[in-house]
Amino acid sequence: MERNSGTGRSAEAQAFARSMRELKERSGQSYGALARVLHTSTSTLHRYCSGEALPAEFAVVDRFARACGALPTDAVELHRAWLLADARRRAVAVAVEVEVAAVEAAPPVDEGDRDPEVVAADIGVPGAPAPRRTGRRLLLAGVAAAAVVALGVGVGWLPQTGRDGRAAQAGPTVGAPGTATATGGATETGPATGPTESEAAQGTPTGPAATPTESGTAAGTSAGATGTPTGPAATGGPSPASPPLRAAVRSHVWAAGCDHAYLAEPAPSAVPPPPLEADAPAWAAGRRAVHAGTQIVEVTLLGTGPDPVVLEDLEVRVVGRRAPLRWNVYEMSQGCGGGITPAAFTVNLDAPRPLARPVAGNDQGEKIEAPAFPLKVSATEPAVLRVVASSTGCDCDWYLDLRWSAPTGSGTLRLDESGRPWRISAASPDRPVYGYAHERGRWSR
Numbered sequence: 001m002e003r004n005s006g007t008g009r010s011a012e013a014q015a016f017a018r019s020m021r022e023l024k025e026r027s028g029q030s031y032g033a034l035a036r037v038l039h040t041s042t043s044t045l046h047r048y049c050s051g052e053a054l055p056a057e058f059a060v061v062d063r064f065a066r067a068c069g070a071l072p073t074d075a076v077e078l079h080r081a082w083l084l085a086d087a088r089r090r091a092v093a094v095a096v097e098v099e100v101a102a103v104e105a106a107p108p109v110d111e112g113d114r115d116p117e118v119v120a121a122d123i124g125v126p127g128a129p130a131p132r133r134t135g136r137r138l139l140l141a142g143v144a145a146a147a148v149v150a151l152g153v154g155v156g157w158l159p160q161t162g163r164d165g166r167a168a169q170a171g172p173t174v175g176a177p178g179t180a181t182a183t184g185g186a187t188e189t190g191p192a193t194g195p196t197e198s199e200a201a202q203g204t205p206t207g208p209a210a211t212p213t214e215s216g217t218a219a220g221t222s223a224g225a226t227g228t229p230t231g232p233a234a235t236g237g238p239s240p241a242s243p244p245l246r247a248a249v250r251s252h253v254w255a256a257g258c259d260h261a262y263l264a265e266p267a268p269s270a271v272p273p274p275p276l277e278a279d280a281p282a283w284a285a286g287r288r289a290v291h292a293g294t295q296i297v298e299v300t301l302l303g304t305g306p307d308p309v310v311l312e313d314l315e316v317r318v319v320g321r322r323a324p325l326r327w328n329v330y331e332m333s334q335g336c337g338g339g340i341t342p343a344a345f346t347v348n349l350d351a352p353r354p355l356a357r358p359v360a361g362n363d364q365g366e367k368i369e370a371p372a373f374p375l376k377v378s379a380t381e382p383a384v385l386r387v388v389a390s391s392t393g394c395d396c397d398w399y400l401d402l403r404w405s406a407p408t409g410s411g412t413l414r415l416d417e418s419g420r421p422w423r424i425s426a427a428s429p430d431r432p433v434y435g436y437a438h439e440r441g442r443w444s445r
Contacts, residue, residue, distance in 0.1 A: 009051045012088040016081040017051035020064065023078065024049060027068035037067040039340065039364070054085055056257040056277055058300065058384055059342060072380045076302075079382060083248065083300070090278060244309045244406045245377070246302045249415055251422055252280040253296035253386075254332060256340075260296075261433075262289035263327040263425050268443035274332040274436050291424045292329050293392065296344075297400075299385040299415055303378040305408070311375040311383065312403040316347050316354040317421075320397030324426040329433040330443065343368045344386040349396045349424060356387060356400070395425035 024034060035045045038060055047053040048064075055061055061082045065075040254260035254277045264271060264287040275283040283289070303309045343361035347354050361368030377383045389398065399416035416422060427433075434443040 010085065010088045012081070012085040013051045013054065016054070016078070016085040017049055019074075019078045019081045020049045023065065023068040023070050023074060029068070034064065034067055038063055054089060054278075055082065057253070058082065058298070059340070062384075076380055076382065079300075086278070090281075244303060244305060244408065244411075245404060245413060246304055247413060247415065248300045249417075250298045251295065251417055252277070252284065253298050254280070255294075255296065258333040260294075260332045261292035261427070262287070262330050262332070263292045263325050263427060264289040264330055265327045268328070268330075268434050271330060271434075271443060273438075273441075274330070277332075280332075289330070290325060290327075290395070291422075292427045293424065294388065294390045295422060295424045297387045297389070297415075297422070299387070299400075299402075300382055301377050301385065301402075302382040305379070305406070307407045308376045308378040308381075309404050309406045311373060311377060311385075312405060313373050314345060314356040314385070314387070315401040315403070316349075316356055316389075316398065317401060318349055318354060318396055318398045319421050320395075322395040324393070324428050325395050326428045326431055327425075328431055329427045331433065331435045333435075340364070341368075342386050343370050344388050345371060347387060347389040347398075349389055349391040349398055350393045354398075359388075389422075389424060391424050391426045393426055395423070397421040397423055 024031070027034075031042045031045050031049075035042045038045065040060075044053070048055060055064075058079065061078060062075070065078050070078065252260075257277050260277075260280070262284055266287060271287060272283070301309075301311065341362045344359055345356040346359050347356055358370035358372055360370040371385065375383050385402075387400065399414060399421045402413040402415060404411060404413060432445050434445055436442070437444045
């Protein structure tokens, strides 16, 4: 599964492509041989290596690095390059979505009522004062600023690693004394709460997929992750030399890169075609859509200090349960499949006390061992946790607590959407299910 880089071959996309080409050339293998390992076509691999497309999932990048026999430091550098390119592409997608929505919502300007200062400046009257920005001009200026903020937040968490694979100290951190954030500005100030009684009664979305702020974090590249440490730093003793963890959360992961469904209230005529997986956060935010029955979350964790960090356990927190939404179901694909079923933790949100249960995966008949705690991460050995949560009976708000320990102390890392819980709703059986008919250009049942 690939996606267009959407960045006009940005510097980040070119850096990622260059890293892929270097590893490919060093391995001495042909494009065809590597493509078979990646379960993709030779032309798709060419697109990855030329910067014309990005892999949709980190698993593809990881398999490529392993197939090329990459050293751990090279694998970390490739992973970081992919995250940067992906963040750039997502930020551009968000900026376009926001600008289109803003322009459509802005009232038309009546030329007869235009500010004289603006008219004078536009026609080049000598000595004309700088025009006051009003109406559409002010709105579009705000859109441009929002696009810059989206891009900055999207890449702000990334580790500043060098060729030796070690992480620098700059950038937002997780797990430092007090409450810290991993996403550049979304500091948690209190416990997450579910919707108000009136919102719950009306079925008003309150989770991350329901608000445009989600697309403000580079279309979901980095979701919220806040840490509460214990040990010397948390009890007034000496602070640790560096924070233990950095985290990036993707909360709109689709099975095989194409299979997913959302609940949305608008009629089919008001819903645009299904997006690429990479553009799903902005698409869902624009429709106030909610994950239908299943949500896949991927968390990439990287140590930041010289010592390894042990990930001890993953705890599920459900902070809101309501009756399922009676909205339409929109399927992103009417049938797709992949040769790989990744190993993951599965969560049944309908259980009284939901647990993250490890489940083995499958790679074309070859078993992929189930994930198991404890796990170890370091500055040169990242870990990717995949969590598949589902519900058949509620409209649920939930998040995850990741317990960790290190020589400097221990703590809990909260994984959510910039301080807000994620949201899944079971689909009501009497509601229509729509798939997009591309040949007709519309949604149909």
